[in-house]
Amino acid sequence: MNLQLQMQTQVNTRNHNVAVSSPFHLRSKPHSPISSLAFRSSTVQQPLLPLLHKSNASAFPSKQPIPILQVVSSNSVAVDHAAESSPAKALRRILMSPGIQQLPACFDALSAKLVERAGFQCCLTGGFAISGARLGLPDTGLISYGEMFDQGRQITEAVSIPAIGDADNGYGNAMNVKRTVNGFIKAGFAGIVLEDQVSPKACGHTRGRKVVSREEAVMRIRAAIDAREESGSDIVIVARTDSRQAVSFEEALWRTRAFAEAGADVIFVDALTSKQEMKAFCETAPLVPKLANMLEGGGKTPILDPLELEDVGYKLVVYPLSLIGVSIQAMQDALYAIRNGHVPSPGSMPSFEEIKEILGFNNYYEEEKRYAISTSQQPSHGVSSGACGAQQRSRDDAEQKHRVPTYPADVVEPNSPDVDGNYGSRVHYSGIMSRTLRIVITGRDGVEKLVAKIPVENYGGVGNLIPALGGVNMKALVDEAGDEVGVKLLVDFTDILGDRIQVFLE
Incomplete structure (x- = not known):
């Protein structure tokens, strides 16, 4: 069988006043010394990105395909089908599509599945959230490459949408960065975020941020590009700088321009402090997509809605705390409820x-x-x-x-020990002991959660039925009521969950 090797390549170059690589380039330019990267003040005006929501055309140049080596035989079998459907290519198609893309930060396989079920086109693994969920520890460089690789593999296997992995500072020098990129490719990530912090790193919106030198920061990105090329992958490189807080805003602009020149596909300055800074950043390297970080709950960056961010010039926006934050709150609420003898309400x-x-x-x-x-x-x-x-x-x-859910019946007669240690008798006595206790629990919204009746003779079991009543001396209250006729309110208080608990003698 005659085999014919065909090499398919396409090249498209553009001239700009700044030598900025296309976000969809596949081979980096020859490495140039750092000194050749001219510094420009943030006051220099550059053309703004077109607003993608106002046009069907993408603001970013068309993606150039990887040179494809095909083996063509008599039955025309190609060997690159898997590459055509890779997560990285799916992410690049998203980057080329109109409009801004929202990336909720997931932290495990389940949260990633929920992101996909909610209709998002892609997600990002948050190092802050994963460190908290997997280790129960702060995002201060304690989590390792191996742990992030393992967590990432579980996430990418759980969903069909592309996922971007947070690789912190690459876990070492340029050689560590190359290993990290190769590992994240094998884990199934479509993209990787690499930052310029020293080790141990710090969360971008907390104290203790320090960055490596300019030269080392750029070399990390070049090492990531080399690792991608050597592996034959198309993984998207997201270059992040934390120098806005560690050094200055001007330093952050210089570094992101240098990252774009080195070949980064997306650039990202963390912890910008104003909308004006965000606009100035988005005017840097106009052909390269920008990522915004909307830290919920009180970060340094102002929270803008997606359309505002798109107008400013961003392509991607990350929400790092939404999922882990509401998970913490929901678990705390459920634990408080269980501790007080309740289970979470059906609506929660x-x-x-x-x-x-x-x-x-x-x-x-x-x-x-x-x-x-x-x-x-x-x-x-x-x-x-x-x-x-x-x-x-x-x-x-x-x-x-x-099956219809069952709830406590109107009459509950637990066979439980009373306050004297004796089990309640099932024999009804005359007088007060033949009466009943009606227990009513009303939620903060005014809806009755429980209405139950038990014979007075079984008052000792009330604490087992409603743990919040465990410390109430029901026997003394019943004895005090004596043989009074009519309905008498014995107990009325609000527990720590805000539920009103009442006990009536009827």
């Missing part, structure tokens, strides 16, 4: 069916049916994972879907 969490759907149980069961085996081939002992198991699960799921 998904139903069991919804949780199963999010985690993929239904898809698993459907796919499992494809591999079911005949019951006649089952062993005589043990549990099969084939047809019988799948059929039983289908029946169980059907029962679960039609």
Whole structure:
């Protein structure tokens, strides 16, 4: 069979007053000394990016394809199909599309799945959030390359949208950066964020930020570009500088221009302090997309809505704390509720069916049916994972879907020990002991969460039914009421969750 090697390349160059590489270039220019990068003040005016939402055309140059080596035979079989559908190419298509793109920062496989289910086109792994979720520790350089690689691999395997990985400062010198880039490619990332901080690093909006020299910062980006080329990958390089807070705004502008010249695909200055600084940054290297960081809850950068950011000139915007922040709050609320004898209300969490759907149980069961085996081939002992198991699960799921949630009945008679250690009798006495206690729990919204009645004779079990009443001497209150007729309010207080708890003698 005759084989013909074909090399397909396309080259498109443009001249600009600043030598800035296209964000979609695939081979970097020969390394130039740092001294050749002329400094320009932020006051120099450069053309603004076109507003993508006002035009169907992209503001960024068309992506040049990687030189593709094809082996063409009589049946015309190409060997680059996998590359054409890579996560990096999907991310580059997003960068070329009109409009700004929002990137919620995920921290594990589940949060990434939720980002995808919400309709976002891509996501970013936040080092701050991953350090907190995986280690329970601050984002101060404590998390390692291996831990970020492992967490990233789990995230990229859980979703079909492209994910950008936060690689901090590359975990060392230029050689470490190359290893990190290669690792993130193998982990399935579409892009990688590299910053110019020293080791150990610090969160960009906290104290203790220090950056390496200009030369070392640029060499990190060049090393990342080299690693990409040597691997044959198309991973997107996002170059970040923390020099705005560590040195000055002018230094941050110089470094991002140098990163663009070195071949970065996206540039990013963290912790800018005003909209004016953001505009000046976006006028730097006009052909290279810019990333904004909207640190929720009180960072140094003003929070702008997506259209405002697009008008300023940004292409990507990251929300680093939204998911980890609301997760912390929701878990704290649930734990307070459980500690006080409640479970989270139905409106505060998904139903069991919804949780199963999010985690993929239904898809698993459907796919499992494809591999079911005949019951006649089952062993005589043990549990099969084939047809019988799948059929039983289908029946169980059907029962679960039609099962009506049960709540406490109007009358509850727990057989629990009373305050004297004796188990309550089921025999009803005459007089006050033949009456009932009505327990009412009302939420902060005024909706009754629970209305329950128990015989007075079983007052000792009230604390087991409602733990918040565990410290109430119900026996003394009942004795004090005596044989008074009518309804008498015995207990009325608000617990730490804001629920009003009342006990009536009826």
